[in-house]
Amino acid sequence: MTTEDRSSPRRTSVLPGMRPDPDAPLAVLGAWARVWGPDPLRIQGPGGNLSVKRDANLWIKASGSRLDRASSDHGWTEVDWRSCRDALPPPRPGIPGRAAEAAYAELVLRAPRTPAMPRPSMELGMHAVLRARHVAHLHSLSGILTAAMRHGDPRLAVLLHPVRSAGFAVRRVPAARPGLELTWAIARRLEPPTDDTDTLYLLANHGVVWVSNDATRIRQAESDFEARARDVLGLASFGPPEVTEGPNGLECHFDAWPELAWEPRPTFPDFAVFFPDPECQPALRGRSIRVPEGLPPRDAAELVFAQALVGTRARALGLDVVLPRRVANTVAALVLERLRRAPSMGVA
Ligand SMILES: [Zn+2]
Structure with a gap:
């Protein structure tokens, strides 16, 4: 067996007739x-x-x-x-x-x-x-x-x-x-x-x-x-938004939620990483969030859902969930974050 064989991530595959572990x-x-x-x-x-x-x-x-x-x-x-x-x-x-x-x-x-x-x-x-x-x-x-x-x-x-x-x-x-x-x-x-x-x-x-x-x-x-x-935390009434695709991005509709409190500042690192451009941010319009194009629609909708839910419930529960500015302003520039973001953005 070669070194490569020993370290293969497929090493747990089983022979016919053997039970998987x-x-x-x-x-x-x-x-x-x-x-x-x-x-x-x-x-x-x-x-x-x-x-x-x-x-x-x-x-x-x-x-x-x-x-x-x-x-x-x-x-x-x-x-x-x-x-x-x-x-x-x-x-x-x-x-x-x-x-x-x-x-x-x-x-x-x-x-x-x-x-x-x-x-x-x-x-x-x-x-x-x-x-x-x-x-x-x-x-x-x-x-x-x-x-x-x-x-x-x-x-x-x-x-x-x-x-x-x-x-x-x-x-x-x-x-x-x-x-x-x-x-x-x-x-x-x-x-x-x-x-x-x-x-x-x-x-x-x-x-x-x-x-x-x-x-x-x-x-x-x-x-x-x-x-x-x-x-x-009262999360049951807040399901994922209905999503429609427009010519310039997505619209995430939160009409089914009892309330919506949109926090525009990132509440977690991935929101800052995947929406790094301050000129091109998801934005509230009525009971919907308009999301700029660039990310795969499902990834974008999930990130907006998370940001909306954390912000909405934090306000009702009296919690401060805004990501400290030092982290929010520097996380997207990390080399490993740029590499991680690249496939999603279609860059590499
Ligand atoms: Zn993480």
């Missing part, structure tokens, strides 16, 4: 993608990333791809996670400078086991510093609203009860740019030597990261949290 890394990832990928309350456009480690190998979502198009043999790439972790620019006080960001981008671009494998998610660093076998990062709108609550808010105890009673620790992470800055922010929250215990990281303005050695425990706790949060 449901705990095999790509079987776990494929099952997660089937459940979470099609749900715009959890994932929008090419967002979110999942990974599984086994020994030195880490399988992770390919960058720029939609999770609902991934399966147990497609949409993933493979890296040596310990090498990636050891090569990360070490966390320093403050945010990463230009040299550290450049070194990180180079590390991610060179990470695949073989040159034929796709580029990994730009959140590779975060997945590599978390030692637990399974890591699931979702752009959960419930997670964004929950993370916007202040310490001591009595609603937090209700929202997080299913998480804590399932045995997961909860750690909060302040707003950060995706990639190296988020990796450093997560690294600062690790508590060695128990940093592979079941944990939910609540990322301000970004979503959730579920961490466990047991994939089944993540599935159950994540599902229980989403059910509780959607109920407590």
Whole structure:
């Protein structure tokens, strides 16, 4: 067997007559993608990333791809996670400078086991510093609203009860740019030597990261949290908009919603990444949002849905969900974000 054969992401395929192993890394990832990928309350456009480690190998979502198009043999790439972790620019006080960001981008671009494998998610660093076998990062709108609550808010105890009673620790992470800055922010929250215990990281303005050695425990706790949060946060009456295509872009119609409070400033990084031009932003017109052309319609509609829902419910719940300006103004220029955006924009 060659080195390339050993590291092939198709290594979990089974011979005729053999039963597939449901705990095999790509079987776990494929099952997660089937459940979470099609749900715009959890994932929008090419967002979110999942990974599984086994020994030195880490399988992770390919960058720029939609999770609902991934399966147990497609949409993933493979890296040596310990090498990636050891090569990360070490966390320093403050945010990463230009040299550290450049070194990180180079590390991610060179990470695949073989040159034929796709580029990994730009959140590779975060997945590599978390030692637990399974890591699931979702752009959960419930997670964004929950993370916007202040310490001591009595609603937090209700929202997080299913998480804590399932045995997961909860750690909060302040707003950060995706990639190296988020990796450093997560690294600062690790508590060695128990940093592979079941944990939910609540990322301000970004979503959730579920961490466990047991994939089944993540599935159950994540599902229980989403059910509780959607109920407590009143998300049930706010379905995806009706979308029509015009000559200059999309119109997303929110007439079926009980109310619409459009926040024009980004509430999460992907809104800033995929609508980077201040002169060409989605804009409110009556009960509709007009979306400039450029993105695939489904990606654009999901991002606008998320921005509309977070903004509308945040106003009703008394929460501040505006992405800090420092993050919003700089995230779209990151090298890895430009590469991730390029296929969606038809640039590369
Ligand atoms: Zn993310």
